[in-house]
Amino acid sequence: MNLSEICKGIEAIARETGNFIMSETEGFDIGSAERKGFNDYVTHVDRGAEKMLVEKLGNLIPEAGFLVEENTSSKKGVKYTWVVDPLDGTTNFIHGIHPYAISIGLMEHAEIIAGVVHEAAGAETFTAWKEGGAWLNGKKIVVSGADKASLSLIATGFPYKDFTRLDRYLKCLGWLLNNTHGVRRMGAASVDLAYVACGRYEVFFEYGLNPWDVAAGIILIREAGGIVSDYSGKQDNLTGLEILASNRAVYPEILEIISTFMVK
Numbered sequence: 001m002n003l004s005e006i007c008k009g010i011e012a013i014a015r016e017t018g019n020f021i022m023s024e025t026e027g028f029d030i031g032s033a034e035r036k037g038f039n040d041y042v043t044h045v046d047r048g049a050e051k052m053l054v055e056k057l058g059n060l061i062p063e064a065g066f067l068v069e070e071n072t073s074s075k076k077g078v079k080y081t082w083v084v085d086p087l088d089g090t091t092n093f094i095h096g097i098h099p100y101a102i103s104i105g106l107m108e109h110a111e112i113i114a115g116v117v118h119e120a121a122g123a124e125t126f127t128a129w130k131e132g133g134a135w136l137n138g139k140k141i142v143v144s145g146a147d148k149a150s151l152s153l154i155a156t157g158f159p160y161k162d163f164t165r166l167d168r169y170l171k172c173l174g175w176l177l178n179n180t181h182g183v184r185r186m187g188a189a190s191v192d193l194a195y196v197a198c199g200r201y202e203v204f205f206e207y208g209l210n211p212w213d214v215a216a217g218i219i220l221i222r223e224a225g226g227i228v229s230d231y232s233g234k235q236d237n238l239t240g241l242e243i244l245a246s247n248r249a250v251y252p253e254i255l256e257i258i259s260t261f262m263v264k
Helices: 003-023 044-060 090-095 166-179 189-197 211-223 251-262
Strands: 034-037 040-042 065-068 080-088 101-108 111-119 124-129 134-136 139-141 153-156 182-184 203-207 226-229 242-247
Touching (some): 003 124, 080 090, 101 189, 101 211, 111 189, 153 189, 166 182, 189 203
Parallel strands (some): 065 080, 153 203
Antiparallel strands (some): 034 040, 134 139, 203 242
16 A cells, blocks of 8 residues: 555545635524533534444545544445545634644554544644655644753643543643743644654643544654654554553653653
8 A cells, every 4th residue: 555645536525625614704603503411512514424434434445444433324344444534623623713633644454554633724634644755735734842841832632521630630730830931722633643753842731532533643743753642552443432642752751740740
């Protein structure tokens, strides 16, 4: 499989679907959003975008299966699986704020081999494939060169469904606010990961996510020279339940900090 060519196809599909999402922003009725669970919403835009992605990605690799947020396909793949979030940052979209993105990962068995994050409103397309590097709108990107937590800008996502570790999270947040360049919360994990990959953030951490939130971002960061793990340092078979991403210089220090507050 020529992953470079596959990624060109994914990019084109993501941009076309992004155009659909942007066309739905004008006059969007917040009252039309449906609640799937506590602080968990879906719109006709999520479902429409996912149907487009499933159809077009299915044509790109016909034998591939799908793991998708809105359950528009239950097709299983023997070797390849698309892991898709059609609209990461739905709450942002509902309220008319940025960012929100399309996140598409391609897995070969249990390994992520390609990924695209398309930030629709910003017209930025982040792309990576196995041993092919990471790219932003066709230009190569690498993680930040900062070498300590005190020089780092941290991205996070606030707990929104699972509050069992809220006290520990708030203590961790307090330490980071006092000892780093600052903390940002944008509301779209795939974009946070993409921003770590291109050096805008040094660190991203969150818990309670899903595979479609993080699959594309994981390969972006790894191909850009960074590290992604859970809070205990495990780097394989990440599902999003815990995720920590950073460059290689800051990672050991930030892993110790995060694990101290969130695990130990």
